[in-house]
Structure formats: C-alpha cells, structure tokens
Amino acid sequence: MKNRILLVLPLAAAIALPVMAQTSSTQDQSNSTNNTQSADNASGKQPLQPPAREGFWGRVNPFARKNYVKRQTEPIRDRVNELDELTAANSKAIKDTDARAQAGIKMASDKADQADQHAVDAGNKAQQAQQSAQQASNRIQTVETVVGNIDQYKASNQTEIRFRPGQTMLSKAAKDALDEMANGVKGQHGYIIEVQGFSSGKGQVAIQNSQKMAESVVRYLVLNHEIPVYRIYLVGMGNAPTTGDENTKHISGGRVEVSLLKNDLEQLSSNSSAPMNTNDQQQQPK
Numbered sequence: 001m002k003n004r005i006l007l008v009l010p011l012a013a014a015i016a017l018p019v020m021a022q023t024s025s026t027q028d029q030s031n032s033t034n035n036t037q038s039a040d041n042a043s044g045k046q047p048l049q050p051p052a053r054e055g056f057w058g059r060v061n062p063f064a065r066k067n068y069v070k071r072q073t074e075p076i077r078d079r080v081n082e083l084d085e086l087t088a089a090n091s092k093a094i095k096d097t098d099a100r101a102q103a104g105i106k107m108a109s110d111k112a113d114q115a116d117q118h119a120v121d122a123g124n125k126a127q128q129a130q131q132s133a134q135q136a137s138n139r140i141q142t143v144e145t146v147v148g149n150i151d152q153y154k155a156s157n158q159t160e161i162r163f164r165p166g167q168t169m170l171s172k173a174a175k176d177a178l179d180e181m182a183n184g185v186k187g188q189h190g191y192i193i194e195v196q197g198f199s200s201g202k203g204q205v206a207i208q209n210s211q212k213m214a215e216s217v218v219r220y221l222v223l224n225h226e227i228p229v230y231r232i233y234l235v236g237m238g239n240a241p242t243t244g245d246e247n248t249k250h251i252s253g254g255r256v257e258v259s260l261l262k263n264d265l266e267q268l269s270s271n272s273s274a275p276m277n278t279n280d281q282q283q284q285p286k
Contacts, residue, residue: 153192153261157181161217163254165200168212170220178217181260182225193221194259195234202239211236213254 159181161174170178185191197214199206214234221227 153263155259156191156262157184157260159258161213161256161258163213163256165253166209167254168209168216170216174217175220178220178258179225181258182221182227185227185260186225188262190263191231192261193227193232194257194261195232196257196259197234197236197254198240198256199236199238199254204238207236207238209236209254210238210256213256217256217258 159177161170161177181193185193195214195217197210197212197217199209199213201209211234214236218229218232218234221232222229
C-alpha cells in the first residue's frame with residue numbers, strides 16, 4: 001500500500017505542473033488583455049469583469065439571484081450613463097466648433113464684401129479723377145486759345161446815333177438805342193465799346209464837334225449804365241470819310257458810330273463754370 005502511494009504522488013505532481021503552468025499563462029493573458037482594453041477605453045475605466053461564480057445555491061436561491069442581477073447590472077448602468085455624458089459633451093463640442101466655423105466664414109464673407117466695395121469706390125474715384133483731368137486739359141486748351149486771341153476783337157453789334165448840325169444832346173431815339181446796347185453787355189467780360197464821332201465842317205472845328213458828340217455818348221453810357229470807362233475807346237474823326245462808303249467823301253450834320261466788340265473771354269468764362277457745375281453734381285450725395 002505504501003508503495004502505491006509513493007508511486008501515485010510523483011505521477012500526480014507531474015500531471016499538476018502543466019495544469020498550473022497553463023492556468024498561470026491564462027491569467028497573464030487575461031491581465032494583459034484587461035490592461036490593453038483599459039488603455040483603449042474612452043472613459044479610462046477598467047472594462048466590465050465576467051460574472052463571479054455564484055455556486056449552486058447562489059443560482060438556485062431566488063433572493064440570491066436578485067442580488068446577483070443587481071450586482072451585474074449596476075456597472076452596466078454606470079457605463080451607460082457615462083457614455084451618455086460623453087455623447088452630450090461631444091455633441092456640445094461639435095456644436096461649438098460648428099458655430100465658431102460659421103462665425104469665421106461670415107466674418108471672412110463680410111471682409112470680402114467690404115473689399116469689393118472699396119474696390120468699386122476706388123474705381124469710381126479713379127474714373128472721376130480721369131474725367132477731371134480730361135476737363136482740366138480741355139480748359140487749358142481753351143485758355144491757351146483765348147490767350148492767343150485775347151487781342152482779337154470781333155464786331156458784335158453796331159448802333160448809329162444821328163445829330164443835327166451844331167447839336168450835341170442825345171435824342172430819345174438815341175438813348176433807346178444806347179440802352180439796348182448797354183443792357184446786352186451787363187455782367188459780361190471780354191468786350192470793348194468803340195465810339196467814333198463824325199461831323200460836318202472843316203479842319204479843327206469839325207474834329208472838336210465830332211469829339212463833343214462822341215463824348216455825349218460816352219457820358220451817357222458811363223453815368224446811366226455804369227459801363228467802365230476803360231472799356232470805351234473814343235475818337236473824334238471830324239469830317240473824315242465814312243467807313244465803307246467810298247463814294248461819299250464827307251458827311252452833312254453829325255453822327256456817332258457805336259460798335260460793340262468782343263473777344264473769347266466770355267466763352268472762356270462760360271466753359272469754366274460748366275465743368276465746375278458738373279463736378280458739384282458728381283460730389284453731391286446720392
């Protein structure tokens with residue numbers, strides 16, 4: 001009997017050693033698997049463990065069964081609640097990120113619209129500057145033309161005043177004719193009035209009489225119509241031949257020729273005011 005026991009013990013030890021080694025390796029693999037799952041878990045907690053062995057009486061007893069179910073479901077409920085919290089936090093973070101992205105897109109769009117508006121304004125200002133430069137060039141050309149022809153006067157209107165022999169007073173018809181001429185030059189520039197007196201007679205007497213008749217005309221224009229004296233040129237022609245009448249060498253009685261002469265200064269003044277009005281209209285707010 002003792003010999004049998006001695007033979008069985010080494011045999012049992014030989015059988016038990018591989019089983020114990022396999023059990024140890026299985027536990028090591030289970031621990032490493034648990035560690036890996038714990039590292040990969042989003043919550044950072046240990047994964048749920050397999051249910052503990054209740055034994056025969058724990059499975060059969062109904063009260064023990066309820067406690068078993070409660071112990072098994074409590075970790076699951078905790079993990080579900082934790083997942084709900086993580087889901088809510090992720091949803092909130094996604095919404096915040098989307099709101100910031102939409103705000104950034106809107107800000108970039110507003111900046112782009114402002115840049116487009118600035119570009120349009122710059123284009124309009126450049127066009128206005130080009131128009132102003134063109135108008136200035138045209139005005140310079142006009143000024144150069146006027147300055148070149150500033151001493152060139154052209155006859156615009158002519159009036160003839162008749163006098164009786166030995167008379168130097170203006171008649172009503174003569175005053176009406178002078179009024180009509182003077183009213184046409186009020187507020188204008190670039191004109192002169194040429195007054196030439198002609199008288200019958202001979203020599204110095206005829207020249208003096210023609211001078212007096214011309215002076216009466218000048219006096220009326222200066223006093224009654226406030227025409228500057230520097231715009232009037234007076235000359236007593238005496239008994240000189242009438243201009244344009246080659247057949248008549250001398251005249252009888254007395255007469256005064258009043259001629260209105262103009263250059264291009266009035267045209268320059270009108271052209272200068274037109275571009276200014278155009279620019280004023282462009283600068284008015286819409």
